[in-house]
Amino acid sequence: MELTLTELVIQLSLALTCIAVAINSRGPVRTSLSGVLATAVVGMTALLLILGLGTGTFSAIASDVRAERQAAAAEKDDVVKVSGRLALPGEAAEPVTEEMKAPQRMLQEERAAKERKSLDAGNPAVAAYQETVRPLVSRAKELGNALRKLKLEGLAEESEKYGETRDQAMKLRAESSALAEEILALKPPKELSATHQLFVGSAEHLRSSGSKAARFFSAPNDSEAQTLGKGTRTSAETSLRALGEFSRQIKL
Secondary structure, X not given: OOOOHHHHHHHHXXXXXXXXXXXXXOOHHHHHHHHHHHHHHHHHHHHHHHHHHHOOHHHXXXXXXXXXXXXXXXXXXOOOEEOOEEOOOOOOOOOOOHHHHHHHXXXXXXXXXXXXXXXXXXXXXXXXXXXXXXXXXXXXXHHHHHHHOOOOOOOOOOOOHHHHHHHHHHHHHHHHHHHHHHHHOOOOOHHHHHHHHHHHHHHHHHHHHHHHHHHHHHOOOHHHHHHHHHHHHXXXXXXXXXXXXXXXXXXX
């Protein structure tokens, strides 16, 4: 049983209201009835809280929030600046010229050249890293393709596939979140520290895709559901592109 934060808040509010009514009731009959109803509602609330803890509702909510924040940070473009500071709303941004990009590009190319040299030299630490990430990359690609192909648009709640697709989405969320944690726990060799960030970014996009797929089934309206369905596919495709580039750079 999976509970949402909104449902838990509503249940807690109802329990507090019942307690308040019971306290302010007058007369033996009213007091007895109010006390019985308040006890029943409080007991149900306690049961829901226990179920929420047992099924990981709270950790899932926290994971969703963290995934959204990390994915948003990963998807940000280069910061637009005006004369070396952040542009204010409505202020024209200073155009970024090739000359302005040159120093950073040269630094990136130099770092990439060093990493390619480490790969070509048969560095033992690099070789061990390649063997470690190989199965993780395969799993990430499988999950990314599964999320990309998940049919969410036009899925009616009364259809036969609704429950099956919902179970699949919940499973994919759990697996993508677990895999992202595995990838974040990796310690790459210093020679591949920059390239490893591609892998981390792909994992966060994968986690975000799984989170959106699961949240699709608790969307408050059709517009939000449509946004989550599209976001599931977009995040999965972004993750797969990053995985492809990562695999190419470390020669998997």
